[in-house]
Amino acid sequence: MIRKGEIDEILPIIEGIPEFKSPYSKEEFTKRLSATKSVVLIAEDDGKPVGFKCGYQRNSNASFYSWMGGVLPEFRGMGIAAALLKEMELWCRSKGYRYLTFKTLNEHKSMLIFALKYGFEIIDTERSSKDERIRIWLRKQLK
Template sequence: MDEKEKSEIIIRGGTIAEVLSISLAVPEFERPYGGDVYAERLQGKANLILVAEYVGKLVGFKVGYAIDEDTFYSWMGGVLPAFRRNGVAGVLADVQADWAKKSGYKKLFFKTRNRHKEMIRFGLKRGFMITDLVKKYPKEEFRIIMEKDL
């Protein structure tokens, strides 16, 4: 994707239905959550649902919610394989972080699994630090908790 094409990526508020349609096409999600899980997680919490569009096609998403008045959890996100390495995930992350900071949150965090090495690298490149590890077996399923100050 060249610079002109990157400028055609639109980030906007999205819906759970749009997130579900994208998540079904993200291969890392072996068993994507259903709408009921999203609704339950977001209910009664400050939250943000973002989607990325390219030429009218949904190509990525990012969903997060408040844990407390200082902490925003970047819960779920994904980009369709054909649109990776083109800055889509970074733009989604920037919009989410900017929104969280403007909304008064002081910390942003996410969890990933040990087997998602690209996500770990993505977090480190964006200024996140590994702050905790939750052991799940096999070791590829260990949860890596990453956070950064806003």
Template sequence: MTEVTVKKGSIVDVVKLSMQIPEFHQPHQENEYRLRLEDTPHLIAIAFSKNAAVGFKVGYQRENDGSFYSWMGGILPDFRRKGVARLLADYQENWARQQGYHTIKMKTRNRLKPMLYFALGNGFNIVKVDQRESVEENRIHLEKQL
């Protein structure tokens, strides 16, 4: 695999990448990112291969409990199962640790099995499930101690 590097990025980078992630039926637009990230500590991490963006991870401080919320992320299909998600997760966790956070929190949906498998394999624990009308849309809350 070509070398992949991770750097801080922008909302514009993330929105452009989101449009290329097939699982995102209605990707968030710039205004939603600005609403969540404005005036709060946050991180936008972008994975690059040969100067092209191939994945991202966005998180922010959602609560004042020492946790960092890993909100959105995605990898272009051609770059999946090649370690890109792990690089982005490691980057985010190291950054969060340096900022003084002690927990990473995230949510995923039951239908997004690869994300669920990745989180569990990366040390996250399921702490809660929000039931929805369709079991595939259940929200699974996960946490990882740093």
């Protein structure tokens, strides 16, 4: 089941996701998600939060930024990430957004494959000034 959630529900999920090596603080989540239009989605299995997806309006009124998301490893491969994405797309369409964007690290191959499978296109790359890792920007037109 996918439902709207709160920032406090995200933090325990993040602790169980190994890809998040140095997760953001509650204060950073609050800063990003309360300054503009935003949504927090929680995926549950038997009432237990097992995944999340959150985002906010970043630069353009036409585009929504899917900032963070993840599913606990033991619940992967069950369609939860796809269900979270579908729910975010529905929410974005209902708010009038034309595009959904996000960025990921080049090293997260499974995320890149997921994005391409679900209709995202690579639109840009950038090299981080702090750690030299390559970030890949992706965008999907919402129809």
